[in-house]
Amino acid sequence: MSVVARNLRWGVKRRIIVADVSLTVAPGETLGLIGPNGSGKSSLLRLLAGLRRPHVGQVEINGQDISGVPRRALARQVAFVQQNAATDTNVTVRDVVRLGRTPHRSPLAGWSEADELAVSTALDQVGMKGHRAQSWQTLSGGERQRVHIARALAQTPNVMFLDEPTNHLDIHHQIEILRMVRDLGLTSIVALHDLNLAALFCDRIVVLEGGAVRACGTPAEVLTQDLLRAVFRVETDVGASGVAGRPHIRFKTE
Numbered sequence: 355m356s357v358v359a360r361n362l363r364w365g366v367k368r369r370i371i372v373a374d375v376s377l378t379v380a381p382g383e384t385l386g387l388i389g390p391n392g393s394g395k396s397s398l399l400r401l402l403a404g405l406r407r408p409h410v411g412q413v414e415i416n417g418q419d420i421s422g423v424p425r426r427a428l429a430r431q432v433a434f435v436q437q438n439a440a441t442d443t444n445v446t447v448r449d450v451v452r453l454g455r456t457p458h459r460s461p462l463a464g465w466s467e468a469d470e471l472a473v474s475t476a477l478d479q480v481g482m483k484g485h486r487a488q489s490w491q492t493l494s495g496g497e498r499q500r501v502h503i504a505r506a507l508a509q510t511p512n513v514m515f516l517d518e519p520t521n522h523l524d525i526h527h528q529i530e531i532l533r534m535v536r537d538l539g540l541t542s543i544v545a546l547h548d549l550n551l552a553a554l555f556c557d558r559i560v561v562l563e564g565g566a567v568r569a570c571g572t573p574a575e576v577l578t579q580d581l582l583r584a585v586f587r588v589e590t591d592v593g594a595s596g597v598a599g600r601p602h603i604r605f606k607t608e
């Protein structure tokens with residue numbers, strides 16, 4: 355499914371936090387959202403996922419303006435992995451992932467085989483099947499993050515929004531999660547801080563600065579020495595990573 359944002363603007367009081375953002379994500383594409391702290395990545399993701407209404411502009415998912423789509427119907431299409439999402443503590447891993455099935459179930463319907471399959475597949479995809487009976491409270495930070503991703507996968511969405519999904523993950527799981535997101539074939543929009551991971555796993559990258567789109571293009575088009583200096587205030591050498599012409603950034607500290 356495609357995602358199109360037209361002139362999105364949102365702010366608090368007089369401060370504009372998302373400033374006239376327009377972007378298009380093609381079906382199946384993985385779009386990276388990068389930018390310094392406070393540049394508006396989370397705010398933009400929330401607008402795109404329909405969790406917050408823009409003051410100006412609109413979001414279309416598969417050609418449909420989402421402001422007219424009921425929340426439950428939207429949740430059957432769209433999943434959102436939030437940063438530092440809170441979860442009720444007195445539950446098991448399986449309970450948390452089961453919540454992903456909520457938009458697909460009517461109040462009177464029982465738990466179906468399709469529900470069970472979606473939950474066990476999702477747990478498998480994030481490597482947490484062996485933990486399914488474990489109490490949420492006892493999980494490590496990285497395990498909690500993987501379970502939140504599993505809950506989103508159990509939703510069987512067509513579009514996934516992920517806000518720094520690699521937070522708390524060790525490097526193996528950072529790579530595995532991003533590889534999985536890319537290979538799922540869903541349309542995905544991922545806010546990331548690690549520029550080299552964004553270069554490796556995103557088809558295109560949008561750079562936000564002060565709530566506005568500063569650059570948009572393939573990793574090689576966007577991740578240049580000049581842009582990184584101007585937006586992130588770092589000196590870099592940008593070379594080839596050896597992976598299909600993707601750039602690799604080396605940070606200079608002196």
Ligand SMILES: Nc1ncnc2c1ncn2[C@@H]1O[C@H](COP(=O)(O)OP(=O)(O)OP(=O)(O)O)[C@@H](O)[C@H]1O
Nearest residue numbers: 366371389390391392393394395396397398545562
């Ligand atoms: N509800 C709100 N009320 C006031 N200010 C807000 C609100 N939401 C976001 N902001 C401000 O808007 C700016 C953008 O925040 P946002 O969380 O979108 O940035 P971000 O790019 O995701 O940052 P980070 O990389 O640190 O996670 C920040 O300066 C933040 O303090």
